[in-house]
Structures are given as structure tokens and as C-alpha cells.
Amino acid sequence: xxxxxxxxxxxxxxxxxxxxxxxxxxxDSSKKQSLEILKSISKKVDILEVGVxxxxxxxxxxxxxxxxxxxxxxxxxxxxxFKIVNDFKKxxxxxxxxxxxxxxxxxxxxxNNFLIKCKRSGVNGLIVVDLPWPENKKFANKCKKKSxxxxxxxxxxxxxNRLKKIIKDSHEMIYFISMLSTTGGKLKVSxxxxxxxxxKIKKINSKKKVVIGFGITEKTIKSLKKAxxxxxxxxxxxxxxxxxxxxxxxxxxxxxxxNRLKNKIK
Amino acid sequence: xxxxKGIPVIDQGDKLGFWGGKFGGNFVPETLKKPIEDLEIxxxxxxxxxxxxxxxxxxxxxxxxxxxxxxxxENLTKHVGGAQIWSKVVSxxxxxxHKIYNATVHCLxxxxxxxxxxxxxxxxxxxxxxxxxxxxxxxxxxxxxxxxKDIKRQQPNVRAMKKNGAEVVPVYSGSxxxxxxxxxxxxxxxxxxxxxxxxxxxxxGPAIFVRICGWSTSQxxxxxxxxxxxxxxxIPKKLKLYNCVGGGSSSFGFWNEFIDYDKKQxxxxxxEAGGPRNSKKHxxxxxxxxxxxxxxxxxxxxxxxxxxQIEETESISxxxxxxxxxxxxxxxxxxxRARYTAASxxxxxxxxxxxxxxxxxxxxxxxxxxxxxxxxxxxKLSKDTIVVVNSCGDAYKDREIIKRRLGxxxx
Numbered sequence: 265x266x267x268x269x270x271x272x273x274x275x276x277x278x279x280x281x282x283x284x285x286x287x288x289x290x291x292d293s294s295k296k297q298s299l300e301i302l303k304s305i306s307k308k309v310d311i312l313e314v315g316v317x318x319x320x321x322x323x324x325x326x327x328x329x330x331x332x333x334x335x336x337x338x339x340x341x342x343x344x345x346f347k348i349v350n351d352f353k354k355x356x357x358x359x360x361x362x363x364x365x366x367x368x369x370x371x372x373x374x375x376n377n378f379l380i381k382c383k384r385s386g387v388n389g390l391i392v393v394d395l396p397w398p399e400n401k402k403f404a405n406k407c408k409k410k411s412x413x414x415x416x417x418x419x420x421x422x423x424x425n426r427l428k429k430i431i432k433d434s435h436e437m438i439y440f441i442s443m444l445s446t447t448g449g450k451l452k453v454s455x456x457x458x459x460x461x462x463x464k465i466k467k468i469n470s471k472k473k474v475v476i477g478f479g480i481t482e483k484t485i486k487s488l489k490k491a492x493x494x495x496x497x498x499x500x501x502x503x504x505x506x507x508x509x510x511x512x513x514x515x516x517x518x519x520x521x522x523n524r525l526k527n528k529i530k
Numbered sequence: 531x532x533x534x535k536g537i538p539v540i541d542q543g544d545k546l547g548f549w550g551g552k553f554g555g556n557f558v559p560e561t562l563k564k565p566i567e568d569l570e571i572x573x574x575x576x577x578x579x580x581x582x583x584x585x586x587x588x589x590x591x592x593x594x595x596x597x598x599x600x601x602x603x604e605n606l607t608k609h610v611g612g613a614q615i616w617s618k619v620v621s622x623x624x625x626x627x628h629k630i631y632n633a634t635v636h637c638l639x640x641x642x643x644x645x646x647x648x649x650x651x652x653x654x655x656x657x658x659x660x661x662x663x664x665x666x667x668x669x670x671x672x673x674x675x676x677x678x679k680d681i682k683r684q685q686p687n688v689r690a691m692k693k694n695g696a697e698v699v700p701v702y703s704g705s706x707x708x709x710x711x712x713x714x715x716x717x718x719x720x721x722x723x724x725x726x727x728x729x730x731x732x733x734x735g736p737a738i739f740v741r742i743c744g745w746s747t748s749q750x751x752x753x754x755x756x757x758x759x760x761x762x763x764x765i766p767k768k769l770k771l772y773n774c775v776g777g778g779s780s781s782f783g784f785w786n787e788f789i790d791y792d793k794k795q796x797x798x799x800x801x802e803a804g805g806p807r808n809s810k811k812h813x814x815x816x817x818x819x820x821x822x823x824x825x826x827x828x829x830x831x832x833x834x835x836x837x838x839q840i841e842e843t844e845s846i847s848x849x850x851x852x853x854x855x856x857x858x859x860x861x862x863x864x865x866x867r868a869r870y871t872a873a874s875x876x877x878x879x880x881x882x883x884x885x886x887x888x889x890x891x892x893x894x895x896x897x898x899x900x901x902x903x904x905x906x907x908x909x910k911l912s913k914d915t916i917v918v919v920n921s922c923g924d925a926y927k928d929r930e931i932i933k934r935r936l937g938x939x940x941x
Binding site for chain 2: 322324329367395399419421441445
């Protein structure tokens with residue numbers, strides 16, 4: 265059986281639009297609510313990225329940090345995250361779910377145990393922010409054996425030689441970091457430049473599905489429509505924070521944001 | 531796991547930057563791979579370059595002020611009544627602590643790479659103060675990340691940084707101490723690595739930063755080796771080197787030149803921060819057997835919960851208040867070359883009292899941890915044993931804490 269991630273890209277392509285990927289932190293603001301959010305946006309989103317919160321995140325900006333600290337404070341544990349994914353999959357079994365986090369969480373759980381749990385709960389892909397290539401080769405192979413996509417990250421600083429090697433070792437999906445920034449930074453380069461870098465990757469291997477993330481908001485998403493997929497994370501985390509501050513329902517507000525994002529790339 | 535002889539410890543890592551196959555490495559976001567590789571190439575080239583070495587030595591000698599004193603603590607030795615207690619007064623160095631070596635080298639590297647801005651983290655404020663001094667000296671702009679809690683408790687160093695023209699950025703996330711300052715600094719570098727050089731304040735972080743820092747602070751043991759030979763005619767038969775260990779930069783530098791000696795002749799004792807008496811939030815991962823984990827880009831023994839969240843630490847000394855420890859020290863521990871133990875806040879304060887009572891030396895709270903263990907162990911040691919304590923920082927920055935805990939007369 266092919267990975268549901270592949271199917272999601274096919275479907276988006278057939279509708280002549282990029283796939284929409286969202287990132288929300290598991291357990292933000294509570295275990296129950298983060299599951300509700302996933303359920304509510306599921307229909308509008310092609311691939312759900314679920315953040316595994318970590319308390320020393322070296323690549324996340326303030327929005328995702330705030331969400332992560334909130335989730336940790338509310339007691340989220342790795343096992344709860346698997347349960348959230350499992351419960352979500354009971355609700356929508358074909359919607360692809362990717363876990364995104366930092367390597368120490370996997371290392372402490374044990375790589376093999378972590379992957380067994382991923383498989384059982386229905387996780388389809390993994391993004392490990394601080395496990396770059398070639399350090400990730402062994403783990404990426406383990407993922408492959410379990411038919412879980414290990415998603416390689418590429419950045420504007422990745423040299424051409426390195427691009428080629430990473431792409432060669434990558435699974436079907438690749439994550440391109442739009443600019444030099446932590447997550448949630450303001451888009452400081454033009455969409456033209458981002459797409460230029462994106463095309464460099466596509467030229468090396470056009471079959472890979474390349475998604476663009478970092479700095480994507482309601483304002484910027486339309487300009488990057490040509491990509492295979494677009495990831496929105498911090499803008500959603502910010503919406504949760506604001507909703508809590510304004511005593512509004514984060515579930516409804518996040519749904520509205522996602523709905524507007526989707527309409528912009530239709 | 532084994533130490534190799536004749537090869538500097540900083541160069542004993544494997545291709546991926548792991549010491550002993552499991553400590554260190556480069557657990558970094560993809561964006562940092564290129565700048566780290568660039569820095570590796572530059573450093574590997576320059577550390578063999580005679581001109582660069584003589585440039586470094588020139589600044590160490592004329593600007594940092596080398597060698598720092600090596601003195602016998604006669605009164606303390608008499609009071610304790612055991613081994614001879616000596617001190618390497620590294621706090622003589624320009625700025626008042628060992629952090630100046632690493633800061634100077636990073637600024638020299640930044641100059642060579644054409645960067646105009648340098649950023650760094652700081653806990654006690656020394657790493658930040660020295661980086662701001664060196665940046666000013668070499669005409670670089672400087673940005674220092676510091677936990678909001680540390681800013682409050684180490685004001686003299688904050689003032690010094692600002693006076694040197696550095697921007698001090700308070701970090702409010704997490705425990706608001708060194709661990710969060712390092713995270714924030716790395717995040718800043720992720721977003722600005724094309725224009726900005728980063729200095730990690732200790733022998734922690736991705737492997738290249740561990741190596742550069744260890745290479746820089748090794749100046750301490752180079753000097754000490756010469757001084758020991760001048761004083762005793764040769765390296766003493768029974769030598770014990772005591773040093774506090776937070777990230778581990780001063781201790782590594784204090785020991786590096788003696789690593790190839792048999793540990794029966796030359797023993798290393800690292801003293802971690804045990805925190806307040808009876809507190810569970812120690813900053814002593816080696817002493818209390820913390821599990822290996824990943825923090826700030828490197829695998830190391832680190833205080834963490836079963837899930838892998840990094841735990842908060844608590845110590846009276848901001849410079850030791852760090853949940854992890856240099857991969858170099860993990861390596862020295864597991865190869866049994868060095869021995870590690872901890873002193874509590876109270877023990878460190880007491881040692882400060884004793885040292886300042888008997889000697890004209892005012893060690894900051896960090897080396898006071900080392901003095902505490904050195905004093906108590908010296909009692910049981912023979913008179914021909916040479917105990918050397920690295921007094922790697924001056925207590926000026928701690929005056930508020932000392933006033934509060936011990937009273938005005940100790941300031």
C-alpha cells in the first residue's frame with residue numbers, strides 16, 4: 265500500500281493547487297483541544313503536521329515556542345501524542361499525519377520503539393529538525409523499512425553538492441526552508457527568490473514532492489502557489505495564543521484561518 | 531572507549547564529530563550545516579597556520595596578559611595541614627576570567643571570515659563580557675544573549691557589556707538562565723548566519739565550538755606546565771588539578787596539556803554545582819549519573835526527564851547553572867581520565883569564606899566550588915602532594931550574592 269502522503273500530493277495536483285500542510289503542537293492548549301483542532305481542520309488540510317513539543321527548541325521562533333511551552337506545562341508526554349494521533353486516525357484514517365520534533369525525544373524513547381509506536385498509531389512521516397543529513401541516514405533507513413517517510417530538510421544555505429546527495433537519499437517528500445530564519449519569521453526574501461531555490465531542487469529530481477515552509481501566512485501563501493505543498497505553522501500557533509488571550513474558542517478560530525488559507529490557494 | 535596518546539583531545543572525535551563514538555556531534559538544523567562546515571574548514575586551517583598562532587599568542591601575551599600567576603597559598607596550606615595548596619590565578623587575565631581566551635579566538639576567526647557582527651551567550655556574564663571586550667578590540671559589533679534571571683543576579687558584568695558597546699538581549703523563555711540563553715543565541719544564528727559569527731561561551735554546542743573553545747582555553751595548562759617546571763624542576767610526582775565544571779571550558783583548558791600523563795601522577799578532579807543543599811535541581815550531570823541526551827547540538831550527559839525534556843537546574847553560581855556538560859568531559863569521565871564530584875551552594879560559600887580569610891585571593895562562586903573539594907581532600911593528602919586549584923574567575927561579579935548570603939564584611 266502506498267503512503268497516504270503520496271496520495272495527498274496526487275489529489276492536490278489533480279485539483280491544480282499546492283497541498284496545504286498545517287503544523288500544530290500536540291497538547292496545545294490541552295490534549296483534548298489539540299485533537300479537536302486536528303479533527304476540525306482535517307477536511308481543509310491535505311497533510312497534518314503534529315509538533316512534538318520540546319523545551320530547548322533551537323530552530324523555533326516565539327510563536328511555536330509559546331505553543332510548545334504551553335503544551336508541556338499542560339502535561340503532554342510522548343505517549344499522549346501517539347494517543348492523539350491514534351484517536352485522530354479513528355476519525356479520519358486516510359488523512360496523512362507527520363510528527364515533527366527534535367531528536368532527543370526520539371533518542372530517549374528509543375528509535376525502534378518510537379517507530380513501532382508511530383506505525384501502530386498511524387504516523388505516516390517524520391521531520392526531525394536537528395537530525396540533519398548524513399547523521400540521519402541510519403534512522404531514515406529504519407523509517408523506510410516501516411514505510412514511514414523520513415522527510416529531509418533543505419535550506420537556502422544547503423550547497424549544490426549537498427542538495428544532490430540529500431535528494432538522492434530522500435524519500436518522496438522534501439521540506440524546503442524558505443529563508444534563513446527560525447519558524448515564524450517574517451518573510452524576508454521575495455517569493456521569486458524562494459521559488460528560484462525551489463526550482464533548483466525540482467530540477468535535480470522532479471519526482472520529489474517539495475513543500476515550502478517558514479514565514480508562510482495568509483498574506484504570503486498565494487505568491488508561492490506553484491510549489492507542491494505549503495506549510496503553515498506559526499500563524500496557526502499564534503491564532504491559538506490570541507484566542508486564549510481573547511477568551512475565544514481556538515478550535516473555531518484555527519478552522520477559520522485554515523479555511524481562509526485554503527481559499528487563497530484554490 | 532579509549533583516549534589516544536599524542537593526539538589533542540579536541541581532535542580525537544570521529545568524522546561526524548563524536549568523541550568516543552557517542553559524545554558531541556552536530557545535532558543542528560540544516561541551515562547551520564554550511565556555516566558550521568565553513569567554520570570547521572577555517573579553524574582546521576588556521577590552527578596549523580604559524581602566522582595565526584603567533585597572532586593569537588601576541589594578543590594572549592599583550593592584551594589578555596599571559597602568563598597568569600601561579601602562586602602557593604601558604605596560609606591556606608598551613609590551615610588545612612595536608613597537601614600543598616597552590617592556585618593558578620586565571621582571574622588575572624584581562625576581564626577577570628578564562629572566558630577571554632575563547633572570546634579572543636572567536637573574534638580573530640570572525641575577522642578572518644569577513645564577518646562584522648558576533649553573537650554569543652552568557653550565564654555568569656563573563657563569556658558575554660569578554661566577548662564584548664574582544665569584539666570592541668577587533669572592531670566587531672556584538673550581541674549577547676543572557677537569561678533574564680542571570681541579568682538580575684550578575685549586574686556588574688551586564689554593565690560591563692553595555693559599556694563595551696554590546697547589545698544585551700534578555701531571554702525570557704524557559705528557566706531564564708544559561709540554557710535558554712544558548713538556545714536563543716543559536717536561534718539568532720540560524721536566522722542570521724550569513725552575516726553573523728557565533729561564539730558559544732563554553733566547550734559545548736556543535737562539535738566545532740567544543741573544539742575551538744578547548745583549543746583556546748588550553749592556554750591555561752600551557753602556562754601551568756611551564757610554571758610547574760620552573761617551580762619544581764619537573765612535573766611533580768603527585769599532582770592534583772581541581773577545577774569547577776559548568777560547561778567545562780576552564781577545566782578542560784586547565785587539564786589539556788597534562789592529559790597524556792598517567793593519572794596516578796596527575797589527577798584531574800572536576801567539581802560540579804550541587805545546588806542548594808538537599809535540592810534535587812542540581813547542575814551536576816556527571817556526579818549524579820544523568821542519562822545521555824542531546825542539548826544544543828551535542829550528545830552529552832544531561833539533566834532531563836524520561837521524555838527527553840531538559841530539566842531546570844539551580845545553583846548559586848550562574849556560570850555553573852547548566853543542565854548539560856561538555857562532550858569532552860563526558861569522554862574524560864567514561865575513559866576514567868578525570869574524576870567528577872559536586873559541591874553544594876553552602877559548601878562553595880564556605881570555601882569562599884575560608885580562602886578569603888587566609889589569602890589575598892577572591893575566587894568567584896564558580897571556583898569556590900573547586901576550592902571546597904580541594905580543601906577537604908587536601909587534609910588527607912601527603913605534604914609532597916601538589917594540589918592546584920584553578921581560580922578561574924574573580925568574585926567582583928558576585929558581590930551582591932555574597933553580601934546577601936554572608937554579610938557585608940565578606941564583600
